[in-house]
Amino acid sequence: MTTQFSVSGIELELFRYPSRQESNLQAWDAADEHLIKHLLDTEQAPANTAVINDSFGALTTALLSINASWPLTIETDAKTSLLGTQQNIERNQLNSSSITWVNSRDELPQGISLVLMKLPKNLTYFSHQLSRLSQVLPAGTQVLIGAKAKSINKSLLETIGQYLGPANASLAWKKTRVITCVADGKPRTLPKATTWSVPEFNLEISNLSNVFAANKLDIGARIMLDNMPKGNFKSIVDLGCGNGILGLHAKQVFPEAYIHFIDDSEMAVASARANWQANKLDNPALVGEQATFGWDDCLTNMSEGFRPDLVLCNPPFHQGEAITDHIAWQMFLDAFRRLKNGGILHVVGNRHLAYHVKLKRIFKNCTTVASNGKFVILQAQKISKKAQEFDSQAPSAASQTNDEPHPQSALYGKPKSK
Known part of the structure; x- marks a missing residue:
């Protein structure tokens, strides 16, 4: 490089x-x-x-x-x-x-x-x-x-x-x-957020201009919504949340859960926050804030005590115009390190991206939950003994190959509380 x-x-x-x-x-x-x-x-x-x-x-x-x-x-x-x-x-x-x-x-x-x-x-x-x-x-x-x-x-x-x-x-x-x-000096009106409905899930969605899938439900999110994980989850992360539709539906499926929306795009985080408010998903039986919204680099700056039991993830495979899978690697690694023991990472991706190879390397397990001609949903569970083995064997940057996850950067900064 x-x-x-x-x-x-x-x-x-x-x-x-x-x-x-x-x-x-x-x-x-x-x-x-x-x-x-x-x-x-x-x-x-x-x-x-x-x-x-x-x-x-x-x-x-x-x-x-x-x-x-x-x-x-x-x-x-x-x-x-x-x-x-x-x-x-x-x-x-x-x-x-x-x-x-x-x-x-x-x-x-x-x-x-x-x-x-x-x-x-x-x-x-x-x-x-x-x-x-x-x-x-x-x-x-x-x-x-x-x-x-x-x-x-x-x-x-x-x-x-x-x-x-x-x-x-x-x-x-x-x-x-x-x-x-x-510049001609003539002020223009800023465009409004794009709004659309997902009637089968009783959701109203709005997107600001730099949010993926600006005016419709993308097909990767569609198969994820139809195949949410089974369990009794209380702390859920929508990682790379975009407009937040996965986290919104997770709250519908798991009404006792607290949802954490995180994205690299500030406009995405703002859209997820607006959609949470518009769809009125707070459970009156719960105390305190039921959703948090983080403009952040994956999970690297979450507090050390943050231990979700489910991470939902629809990873991007590009950064700007560059096609790359390093963002997916980081998402999987961050989920692995943050999940509580027994916690689950639930991922959707294009079949050709072969995320199962990465997940098996990191979690030492991977299950196919659902698939169609283009997409596959994979699930990996954090098991404490295997987690310790993986952390001790993480390869250095100099020894990485296309099948090796990169270690966390020392430059991510001091973790901050949410």
């Missing part, structure tokens, strides 16, 4: 988050390099800059290396992006005191005079971000968007013009282009 970022005299060491993982993907791409090269070629002076969709901090660290006091507002919807950027700032011994951190629903500050942005995979989310910018950017503000050349077409440029201002694309460099948009 390449970790040395080098462009136009800037030298940085950059890692994805967590820095120790099975994936061999690097922490930046050529579009990051192109944006920085463009700034240096045009002799851009430090200005109040918003940096948006900076996956693991390549843009942020490059700007700070050019000028340590470059004023920055960093916007991200992904907690791993936030943690990765902070990790790379620290690793390169840069000063973060000039940074304001915001998520994709926070109010953007006034006075932004330059925007650097990576084109996200989700174009509905992209339109939302442009609309947000239109509400704060004065006419004439320059917005630079880095993207793969193959992703840029007439329709995309028209979308930018519709939501923010006129745009044109540069010549290609390393198969990327920089789109230059000039």
Whole structure:
């Protein structure tokens, strides 16, 4: 895996988050390099800059290396992006005191005079971000968007013009282009959450713009809903919750349970919270808060005493545009380490992903609960003796192969209580 970022005299060491993982993907791409090269070629002076969709901090660290006091507002919807950027700032011994951190629903500050942005995979989310910018950017503000050349077409440029201002694309460099948009100063209305019904489960669902399966029930979740686990569960995690539909239905099936919704996307967590409130699932027989909502990197920052007896999981197999199974590895490992003895991990996934291999390696057991032509539901149970054996035999990062789970990163930070 390449970790040395080098462009136009800037030298940085950059890692994805967590820095120790099975994936061999690097922490930046050529579009990051192109944006920085463009700034240096045009002799851009430090200005109040918003940096948006900076996956693991390549843009942020490059700007700070050019000028340590470059004023920055960093916007991200992904907690791993936030943690990765902070990790790379620290690793390169840069000063973060000039940074304001915001998520994709926070109010953007006034006075932004330059925007650097990576084109996200989700174009509905992209339109939302442009609309947000239109509400704060004065006419004439320059917005630079880095993207793969193959992703840029007439329709995309028209979308930018519709939501923010006129745009044109540069010549290609390393198969990327920089789109230059000039804000027209006309504020647009932010899009509302998409809402839809799941009548067979008596649920009303709403999704913000960057949440998976924006306007319908995805087929992986469908087979999971039809095949919930059997048992008497009291503490349930919806891991990678998205809009929260698995956790919502779990509360219907296990009304005495407390549900914990966790996702890397802040918009997903907000959608799950809104859906819990809208569907009025609190059990009047229980005391206290019956649902928690965590914007977090899997289960790494849960308190040490947190021991659920069921984890529901529909893992993603991509991170941005990169196809990778390291997120599933981390979800399975975190579930394994957090589950109480005898607790169950209940997973749905595409058949071709062969999650049973990973689960058998981690849990030493795996049962097929249900399957169809495309998806399979697997269940693994934590057994204390085997858990201890696995922890003592966890491979080092240097010895990993495609069948080996990565160990937890020491950079995850001190656990925090929920």
